Amino acid sequence: MDYDVSIDFSMKYDFKKIEKKWQKFWEEKRTYFADDKSRRKKKYILIEFPYPSGEGLHMGHLRPYTAGDVYSRFLKMNGSEVMYPIGWDAFGLPAENYAIKHGVHPSISTAKNIANAKKQLRSWGIGFDWSREINTTDPNYYKWTQWIFLQLFKAGLAYEAKGMINWCPKDKTGLANEEVINGCCERCGAKVEKKEMRQWYLKITAYAEKLLNGLKKLDWPEKIKIQQENWIGKSEGVEIDFEVKTKEKPNFLILHGRNGSPKSHLFPWLKSELEKKGYKVQAPFLPNTDEPDDEEQTQFVLKKCKLDKNTVIVGHSFGGIVALRLLEKGIKAQKVVLLCTPFFGKFLDNKVRASVTRACRKGFNFKKILAGKTSFDLLYDTTDYVVPLSDGETFSKKLKVPLNTVAGKEPHLSGKREPAVLEKLSPLIKVFTTRPDTLFGATYMVLAPEHQLISNLKSRIINSKEVELYLKKAVKKSDEERIAEGKEKTGVELKGIKAINPANGKEIPVWIADYVLTGYGTGAIMAVPAHDERDFEFAKKYKLPVQQVIAPHLIDKEHMPQKGKENTKRNVVHVLLKHPTEDKVIALRHRKFPWLTPITGGIEKGESAIAAAAREIKEETGYKNFRFVKRLPFKVFAEFYAAHKSVNRLTLCDFLFFELVDEKRGAVSSEERANYDVEWLPLKDIHKFTPVSELDFMIEFLKRGEYVYTGDGLLINSDKFDGMPSEKAKWEITKFVGGKRKTQYRLRDWVFSRQRYWGEPIPLVFCETCKKRAQNRADYTQNSAEKFPRKSASSQRESAFSKGEIENPGWIAVSEENLPVKLPPVKKYKPTGTGESPLAAIKSWVSVKCPKCGGAAKRETNTMPQWAGSSWYYLRYCDPNNKKEFSGQKLMKRWLPVDVYFGGLEHTTLHLLYSRFWHLFLHDKKLVPSPEPYTRRIPHGIILGPDNEKMSKSRGNVVSPDSVIKKFGADCLRMYELFLGPHEATVSWNSQGILGISRFLERVYKKFCEPAAEKSSGKTEQVIHRAVKKVGEDIRSVKFNTAVSALMICMNEIEGEKLSRELREMFLKILAPFAPYLAEELWQRTKINADTSVQIRADRNQRKSAFRSIHLENWPSYDEKLIKSETFTLVIQVNGKVRDTVEAPAGISKTEAEKLALGSEKIKNIVKPGAVKKVIYVPNRLVNIVI
RNA sequence: GUCCGGGUGGUGAAAUAGGUAAACACGCGACACUUAAAAUGUCGUGGCUGUAACAGGCCAUGCCGGUUCGAUUCCGGCCCCGGGCACCA
Secondary structure, eight states: OOOOOOOOOOSSOOHHHHHHHHHHHHHHHTTTOOOTTOOSEEEEEEEOOOOOOTTOOOHHHHHHHHHHHHHHHHHHHTTEEEEOEEEEOOOSHHHHHHHHHHTSOHHHHHHHHHHHHHHHHHHHTOOOEEEEEEETTSHHHHHHHHHHHHHHHHTTOEEEEEEEEEEETTTTEEEOGGGEETTEETTTOOBOEEEEEEEEEEOGGGGHHHHHHHHHHOBOOHHHHHHHHHHHOEEEEEEEEEEEEESSOOEEEEEOOTTOOTTSTTHHHHHHHHHHTTOOEEOOOOSOOSSOOHHHHHHHHHHHOOOOTTEEEEEETHHHHHHHHHHHTTOOOSEEEEESOOSSOOOTTOOOOHHHHHHHHTOOOHHHHHHTOOEEEEEEETTOSSSOHHHHHHHHHHHTOOEEEEOOSSGGGOSSOOHHHHHHHSOEEEEEESOGGGGGGOOEEEEOTTOHHHHHTGGGOTTHHHHHHHHHHHHHOOHHHHHHTTTOOOEEEEEEEEEEOTTTOOEEEEEEETTSOSSSTTSEEEEOTTTOHHHHHHHHHHTOOOOOOEEOEEOOGGGOOOTTSBOOOSEEEEEEEEOSSSSEEEEEEESSSSOEEOEEEEOOTTOOHHHHHHHHHHHHHOBOOEEEEEEOSOOEEEEEEETTTTEEEEEEEEEEEEEESOOOBOOOOHHHHHHEEEEEEESTTGGGTOOOHHHHHHHHHHHHSOOOOOSOOEEOSSGGGTTOBHHHHHHHHHHHHTOEEEEEESOOOEEOOBSOSSSOBOOEEEOHHHHHHHHTOHHHHSTTTTTSOOOOHHHHHHTTOOHHHHHSTTEEEOOGGGOOOOOOOOSOOSOOSSSSOGGGGOHHHHEEEOTTTOSEEEEOOOBOOTHHHHTSHHHHTTSTTOSSSSSOHHHHHHHOSEEEEEEEGGGTTTHHHHHHHHHHHHHHTTOSSSSSSEEEEEEEOOEEOTTSSBOOTTTTOOOOHHHHHHHHOHHHHHHHHHHTSOTTSOEEOOTTTHHHHHHHHHHHHHHHHSOOBSOOOHHHHHHHHHHHHHHHHHHHTTOHHHHHHHHHHHHHHHTTSOOBHHHHHHHHHHHTTTSHHHHHHHHHHHHHHHHHHHHTTOOHHHHHHHOOOGGGSOOOOOOHHHHSOSEEEEEEEETTEEEEEEEEETTOOHHHHHHHHHHSHHHHHHSOTTOOOEEEEETTTEEEEEO
């Protein structure tokens, strides 16, 4: 403890010496450590902890850290116990890439980088609580990262799946949706590719609603909230089923299983449902159903049933065996559907079913079965208690078709109704739409290229070659290519397949196109080209029909026809007459009222619309020679006054488009001439002339040659719904076709595994043995527990499977006492690029014993993304050394939630979303006390280089904080950074500007080298008190730039004035958060100066222990009375223009002010006596004389 | 395309429950100190116009329009810049 707090009373501001001295002092005094037990009110201030890269910390770090530091110091001085912790987000690509580049193991380079960054942070004078320092790569830390992951896994929120994911070819790893920015990797900027891979996902979508709701209560900038909201992208709509029809109508043969009959289980229901849809169905009673013989039943079917090439054979359980036997005998069928058909003849309930086992033992002749080119479909029950799923898997391999599984209404798909089965036989296309009101206008359907139905109906697609070609192309296409194609839509029709529009029963074509996305909704849409831009574009390209079903309801109160302009006709035409040579159209201008209308007329009985229009043109304009061009395919509802009923009445209007041939005119009817003038309006800016909506629509048509109306309106062409407002029709039509309300989110699940070395290992192992048992869990646990009460030793073990283990058969959680799963030390850690993590090559690490059954198992070799460790670090700060829990409840209650979180906007849909998700989950599990992690979020703008460009090595415009410190000192760096501009604004570093701050600090230093005065003037007192107020307010509202400016103003005013000891202290205290070193140094001088009168040669040690840091002092309070001034500058305006100013006593009345104003010589020259119309007085500000 | 921000001197920017536009700072200019330079200090600094000099006048917060005694601030339309999302049915 030998530090030097001696004072150098020289007049030179030697910041190097000063800063070094106090750094050491604060460290040893633990000045910034937060006390867990203090009774003061807690404040938890957080900044995003850095990842320690080789380049060290840069300006981007300085900004939030300084802001947090000023804020923390201020709160601390105002009586709060402030925690402002720091740590290292050291896993992940930057650290790993650095390590690879320099040929050092990441653990070594990381440690080195941390040491360096730590040195930097200390020199910056940031008052972090170093006692809570954490490091995500420390096994004591990532043990808990893994632990939290396991909680997510056990809750069924983690799953493994194969799918197309974003792949960064440079970093050689998969990426989450959030990590792809403009089609490029968020880290390295490389173009992202699509790659099909096995991945772990976290079900963040399950928290979509909670993530959305939680936002409402947060004190975050609206901008960030909106961005998260949009990212989650909630939309409410309905799901509607469309039936599918194929060209060759199938007929069905249903074969029941052992102990079954056509009158039992699902068969009566299934038969009637299929018949309802117009299919022929045969459902024979098969002989000897108690102990059936496959050969006997097969012969029976051959004899009794009619089979042809359009027959679909449905075999339930044993019936499936019979179905396959039929194929072995050379029967040609369209399709065979196997429902829970056994393969091995061993059953999950260990019961003996000798006849079934016997049949299975005979085996199947797959060569013959496959020879008939029959297609297959496998549907197995995940809640089965008899036939294991693995039997289905075997069939799936042998028949080379995918296995479909479903949880049956009853186990073994034996419920009275099994909708999943019906759907397999008579396929439906489920669509999601937010516009069910437009259903009658659905003229075709589109499936995403990955849609299941395509492979399911493969045999019935006539143009399957063409379809396959398209699929291949679509899958290969990267996002980049799609963008390059300019979103030109492509697609191909599924010929031989039609869908039925459930609203009107019409057959509509089914297409596949990649403008429909797999991941959203159901991966299929109903296309309504008349009311959706995308569908319209597609329909236009492939010449698909367009049907308008929504007509806008035009009410234009201002221009609504009045009494006298009567219209009782049902049908009205609007006419647009174009000039023969110029881009102008005719409108009628009312003589009395300021409005324009199109030529409009009613259609007489027996008259065609065109004839009516022609008549109107002649009557209203006098033009004789014109020709009909076209009828616009778009109608609107307009309101007219119906005189005989004295009500406004809706009329459906047609648009007809004419062109003038020559300008010869005849007489205009007298009525029209009295009311209207004919006027030619330029098409281009017709909006400037008229707000009449009919014209708007017509013009849009003419300009673009087409029109897609996506707004609300009244229904047309929709049978009994005609005339209904679209908002109401949404739910009425949904009801009509039996649709279901559904909420969809744009948010996708979080791709959570990375194929890299430097990350937390995912603490799971894969066990083949447990896989089989987990697959058929439900029969032992829920569904049939009562029916089959027998419980073997093995079944009891299986009942202990967690939700995650059931949903991911074979994946077993590492037991908690074996956490952490440490990263093995290896030499080769470069990414393989094959999609496998480098860890996969370490055999000794990969093979483990299964935690559940003790058998041979393999570790998961993917690691977690960088976002894992940072998703909960703020929790660990509360209790960083806890060995029993991720963080102690008591301490979390003490510190959470984070009061203010300073950080970058780039994390809005990354870290900020992820960590909220984890927190909400932990809160649901009652593991954290607060519902949300961060109460207030304060984002910052980026600092650009002096050339207004982003700082980067390649541009050579990087200004490093350390070089600035060398030249000007840390206090100067900090203050200048704050002074650059508003915290949230993007600012550029101006190397000249820093001189201003440097001069300021120098002047402060000099000023405080003067001895304290006995007394200060009242004016000086006022100046300081005002500064105390202003600086405090500005820090509170995060306006650091104006706070610094207030300090400067204050300094300018006290220069040359005498400063009492009290005022000196006040000034230093408000300077302290900004320039902690200088303030501390001068504070010490002030104190010692004050004390020297008593004891100038105090013992050094004594002095040192008696010295209390300025940063632990209380924020000064100001006196409101001192701040108020007795006079103010009265501004005198005439007609709103400033003409003079006078000093006036504060608080004068209006009359007094008026007197003063009129008394001014300048005003007398301008305002003649008696000319004053009105006087406005704003107290203590201005007088405005209106003349 | 759409959703957020934002447009103020030579530069960074201040000022918005509507009330003196340009605080503070950089830069620039003049002067002082100096043999000189740097540093420091003092004064000046939006544009146009005007005066011998004061004084004075007009125009100025992206553009156009509106509300108001008064608009950088509120409303409507447009232009430009930055950022997010982007075939999300």
